[in-house]
Amino acid sequence: MTSLRNWPTVAEIQEKVCPRFDVSRSDLIGPARRRQLARPRQFAMFLARRLTPNSTCEIGRRFGGRNHSTVIHGLRVIDGIVSAAADQLAGIDCVVVAAAAEIEAELREENRQRAATIRRLLAEETKAL
Template sequence: GHSALGKQHRLKILYVTTEKFMNELINHIQYGKILEFRQKYRSIDLLLMDDIHYLSGRERTKEEFFHTFNHLYENQKQIVISSDCPPKEIPQLEERFSSRFEWGLIADLKPPDIETRIAILKKKAQVEGVVLPESVALFIAEKVHSNIRELEGYLRRVIAYSSLKGEKVDLEIAKEALKSLLDSMISVISVEKIQKLVCHQFKIKLAQLKSKNNSPKVAFPRQVAMYLCKEMAKASLPEIGKKFGGKHHTTVLHSVRKIEKLRRKNPEFNKEINNLIGLIQ
């Protein structure tokens, strides 16, 4: 090109998980190469860091990331981080971190809905040169709700199994290939875990969920939580009632039936419930 245009600047982009960042830091400290580590992470234009909540309780890693963050920010570089909760809710994370994380745009990323999961599976199968029947895509998409890597892993397992048996991918092959994985997923999910996540999603306190407060703001999340406990924790109606402040089993049954009816009649609400199920799993 014309000399006046100068040299093209290539952006240096680095994606890393928090765990990998920590392991690299430990290795560089052990071998006396901390300056090399800092040069790597502080000379980039864009840092993409996954699972930042894993910084909790890791003081040396937190301190190193704090200075890396400051260096990149002061030099007008871009930083994108992900976490399983808002900055202020990350446990054992000082205010100096959470306040910095809130300097930028905070986006709540919802798990992909079932239509998106099916589309991802079909695209991946197309790349692999495999014809994926609608029934198989739906079967896998219904089993994996939130993790795209897990979704693709299930598909790869089905493809490998069909290749091993010398048969086309169909629903029976998919069920055979995934049987052991699906059996392990049946592990019991606790009522407490469901309650905690529902409280987080609906922005209410656990004490409210278990209280006698029947205002719509509290009663509806309680009904959702009771429904999910019945479906996912496989608890009995009396057991669920006991966990919700001593509610009668008929109250639990009413809640379960109400949410079931809403799911059938309201596609948008059904998507929200599927998203919740994905987060719980």
């Protein structure tokens, strides 16, 4: 039987983040700490925490075996960027915040559609019985 989950997987979030920031999935979960890789990774972790029921430990495992404290640090960094005044953001951060909002909206819509399809299929199955 199909699961009725209303959230994306961490892998789906990673798949959405990679093309937006022109990084590969291996870069996203790899050991590199350069800002151009760390920032997209932090945003993906931020979205994973917001959109999934996964703990920071589980999110860290999905991002190359990182420690939960690394995930927490990333969440704080991105939370700071998101809550900062728009005129204080650096140019790339504005782009990153906008992309993160778009990705979140896309994932929520895809999951809403997936849940509606599953409900419809279950209703059809029930009628057939």
